[in-house]
Each structure stands twice: as C-alpha cells, then as structure tokens.
Amino acid sequence: MSSDVKKLFLNEKPVMTLVTIRRAHSEIYGSIISRRIDTTYAHAVKIISQLEEEGLVESEKQGRKKILSLTEEGQQFADLFLDMLNMFDECSEKNMEGLGVEGSGSKLSDNII
Numbered sequence: 001m002s003s004d005v006k007k008l009f010l011n012e013k014p015v016m017t018l019v020t021i022r023r024a025h026s027e028i029y030g031s032i033i034s035r036r037i038d039t040t041y042a043h044a045v046k047i048i049s050q051l052e053e054e055g056l057v058e059s060e061k062q063g064r065k066k067i068l069s070l071t072e073e074g075q076q077f078a079d080l081f082l083d084m085l086n087m088f089d090e091c092s093e094k095n096m097e098g099l100g101v102e103g104s105g106s107k108l109s110d111n112i113i
Contacts, residue, residue: 018078027067028067030044030066057069
C-alpha cells in the first residue's frame, strides 16, 4: 500500500466513505455516498477513485450506475474505523457522565449511515 493511503485516511471523508459502503444494506453508488458524507458528487467520485486505486473498493457498472463494494482489505479497514468510532463514542459518553451532563443521543458513528 502506498504512503498516500496514510494521507488519505488522515481525512474524514475517505474514512466516512469506507464506513458508509460497509454499512450499506443495499446497492450503493457515488451519489448516495456524496449525500451521506455531505460532500459534492465530484469530491465523492475522487475519493472513491483513490480507494479503488488502493485496492479497498471495487465497482461494477450496472447501466448508468457504478455499484460499489469493499474488497476484503477494504472491509478490514472499515471494521477498524467502526471500532474506533465506537471507542470515541464510548469515551465521549463517559466524559459526559463524569460531568453530570446527559448526552444528546447523537453519536459520531450515527452520522455515518
């Protein structure tokens, strides 16, 4: 894997893209991802292309849509990121409890569907 992948994953949107594909319950493609990660379609396509180049995402053309899926390695990364997001949520909840503040019910990982 190239050193560029480290730079790629230091950014929120690529991580969110992988996790979004991992959590998809049905076909997923660029325009859905762009809405779910709150970015432009062009930016989502650029991220997806980078993830494909790194061997983490595969695509299959079906008519006008380019259906996305994760490679085995992509699934491993997505699962690690989901674990990290859950850890952040747990730490955040503990910190809120320690301050005697009720959580808003919104978790970091909830933002990535």
